[in-house]
Amino acid sequence: MVAQEQSVSTAGVGEGGESGVAAVVVLAAGQGTRMRSATPKVLHSFGGRSMLGHVLAATAPLDAGSTVVVVGSGRAAVEEHLTQVAPDALPVVQDQQRGSGHAAAVALAAIPDVQGPVLLVNGDAPLLRVETVTALVDAHRAAGNVLTVLTAEVQDPTGLGRIVRDAGGAVRAIVEERDATAEQRAVHEINAGVYIGDAAALRRALAGLGQDNDQGEQYLTDVLARLVAEGAPVGGVPAAEADDVLGCNDQRELAARRRTLNDRVLDDLMRAGVTVVDPMTTWVDVTASVAADAVLQPGTQILGSTSVGPGATVGPDTTLVDTTVDAGASVVRSHCLGAEIGPDASVGPFSYLRPGTRLSRGSKVGAFVETKNAEVGEDSKVPHLSYVGDATIGRGANIGAATVFVNYDGVAKHRTTIGDHVRIGSDSMLVAPVTVGDGAYTAAGSVITTDVPPGAMAIARARQRNVAGWVGRRRSGTPAAEAAAAAQSSAAAAGEGRSEASGTDTEQ
Numbered sequence: 001m002v003a004q005e006q007s008v009s010t011a012g013v014g015e016g017g018e019s020g021v022a023a024v025v026v027l028a029a030g031q032g033t034r035m036r037s038a039t040p041k042v043l044h045s046f047g048g049r050s051m052l053g054h055v056l057a058a059t060a061p062l063d064a065g066s067t068v069v070v071v072g073s074g075r076a077a078v079e080e081h082l083t084q085v086a087p088d089a090l091p092v093v094q095d096q097q098r099g100s101g102h103a104a105a106v107a108l109a110a111i112p113d114v115q116g117p118v119l120l121v122n123g124d125a126p127l128l129r130v131e132t133v134t135a136l137v138d139a140h141r142a143a144g145n146v147l148t149v150l151t152a153e154v155q156d157p158t159g160l161g162r163i164v165r166d167a168g169g170a171v172r173a174i175v176e177e178r179d180a181t182a183e184q185r186a187v188h189e190i191n192a193g194v195y196i197g198d199a200a201a202l203r204r205a206l207a208g209l210g211q212d213n214d215q216g217e218q219y220l221t222d223v224l225a226r227l228v229a230e231g232a233p234v235g236g237v238p239a240a241e242a243d244d245v246l247g248c249n250d251q252r253e254l255a256a257r258r259r260t261l262n263d264r265v266l267d268d269l270m271r272a273g274v275t276v277v278d279p280m281t282t283w284v285d286v287t288a289s290v291a292a293d294a295v296l297q298p299g300t301q302i303l304g305s306t307s308v309g310p311g312a313t314v315g316p317d318t319t320l321v322d323t324t325v326d327a328g329a330s331v332v333r334s335h336c337l338g339a340e341i342g343p344d345a346s347v348g349p350f351s352y353l354r355p356g357t358r359l360s361r362g363s364k365v366g367a368f369v370e371t372k373n374a375e376v377g378e379d380s381k382v383p384h385l386s387y388v389g390d391a392t393i394g395r396g397a398n399i400g401a402a403t404v405f406v407n408y409d410g411v412a413k414h415r416t417t418i419g420d421h422v423r424i425g426s427d428s429m430l431v432a433p434v435t436v437g438d439g440a441y442t443a444a445g446s447v448i449t450t451d452v453p454p455g456a457m458a459i460a461r462a463r464q465r466n467v468a469g470w471v472g473r474r475r476s477g478t479p480a481a482e483a484a485a486a487a488q489s490s491a492a493a494a495g496e497g498r499s500e501a502s503g504t505d506t507e508q
């Protein structure tokens with residue numbers, strides 16, 4: 001995903017912030033074999049964040065004293081990613097993937113001084129919401145539990161751990177599907193893979209975990225039954241929204257989670273007054289923002305830190321990455337990266353704006369124009385077929401069709417400066433570094449290599465010569481020669497036979 005990851009602060013304040021949660025532990029060492037991908041599972045991204053990034057964003061507001069991420073498979077990549085998205089998080093290595101229980105034990109061993117409530121969460125729960133996590137923490141505290149697990153009633157529990165309750169409704173165990181009886185498999189309340197438990201109790205229960213199950217792994221889920229056996233109070237709290245707890249184990253689930261998250265984002269935008277013409281083909285990252293009365297046309301992607309202002313129109317078929325679109329601007333069938341599009345500016349169709357592009361109020365970048373590190377002043381226009389790289393263009397200027405800002409000498413990039421109200425003729429080459437002064441003109445087809453003073457007309461092209469009668473002599477018998485002959489004879493008949501204007505040439 002091209003979107004810029006946004007850093008999620010997991011910096012805590014000592015014992016834990018207002019939530020009272022002492023630590024957050026994210027389990028992210030698993031291989032994710034079912035993804036069948038060289039990319040570690042938790043680094044697969046959608047909606048503007050990696051899966052791990054989404055989980056960290058959902059738990060960051062707890063302001064826990066420490067955040068630990070258990071890494072293993074693909075650990076170098078995951079650790080590198082963490083330095084970008086959550087530099088305060090502590091990566092802890094689980095050398096061998098011996099199960100989620102083993103991963104939790106390794107994490108807690110890395111924070112030996114932590115006491116009190118610890119939130120444990122699977123790294124592949126990207127739809128988890130802050131509200132859901134907070135509700136779990138609150139319920140846990142209110143019940144005075146030693147361990148509380150987040151659960152959900154789902155239509156299809158296939159592959160998930162089942163919540164086993166007794167006749168009175170008390171949670172007794174979590175049983176993995178592959179170890180479950182037929183009766184247990186019929187249960188639709190599943191383990192979401194999010195738990196809050198007392199650090200000391202977790203350490204004690206994890207230390208005694210066996211691996212007597214179908215996979216021969218240490219299951220974090222077994223901690224619950226062990227605590228029940230001790231007589232400790234445990235609970236299971238259903239998530240308000242079943243969507244929140246959906247895991248992500250293969251590419252089909254990844255696509256489904258992406259869709260669900262996007263639907264949520266679009267719902268929020270539409271509730272806030274954004275017009276989304278076709279929600280099926282409009283994608284907006286959680287890290288982007290769109291103001292009321294903006295219109296998103298079909299086939300639009302609003303990615304990264306992009307912000308779209310009120311009354312702006314984006315699309316159809318447009319991708320904006322880390323781009324600002326101010327009020328009333330329009331961007332049609334274009335691709336924009338790191339650009340700033342000013343109020344009432346117009347972009348497209350078919351424009352490519354690259355980083356450092358800054359379009360001022362009312363300016364225009366039109367069809368088949370590429371820009372990079374370019375400032376286009378107020379009401380200036382680059383309407384057609386141009387490359388504008390490393391340029392400053394003043395206000396009210398017009399850059400003729402097929403102008404190239406020749407910014408690269410093969411070794412270094414150079415800048416071009418265009419003054420206010422300049423008129424650059426079509427098919428001009430502006431060979432940087434070069435300056436065209438205020439109010440100057442350049443003639444079409446010119447290669448401008450030296451500065452043009454304000455108000456001058458620069459002409460830098462070969463003078464035209466016409467070789468009279470060439471077609472009749474060298475291409476006789478062709479339709480062109482016949483057409484020329486006919487034109488010449490009717491001109492002669494009209495008495496306008498004096499053809500040899502100055503500059504014509506009879507040689508060759």
Ligand code: UD1
Pocket residue numbers: 027028029030031070072094096097098099100101102103121122123124159160161162174175176190191192193219220221246247248249
């Ligand atoms: C797990 C739960 C299951 C629950 C489901 C929810 C267990 C045993 N089962 O199943 O009850 O319904 O999540 O999605 O936990 N991990 C490590 N190290 C390991 C093994 C796993 O860090 O050695 C991490 C994984 O990266 C993952 C999490 O632990 O984030 C859960 O492991 P996974 O293999 O995905 O378990 P599930 O089969 O999905």
Ligand code: CA
Pocket residue numbers: 122124247248249
């Ligand atoms: Ca999983």
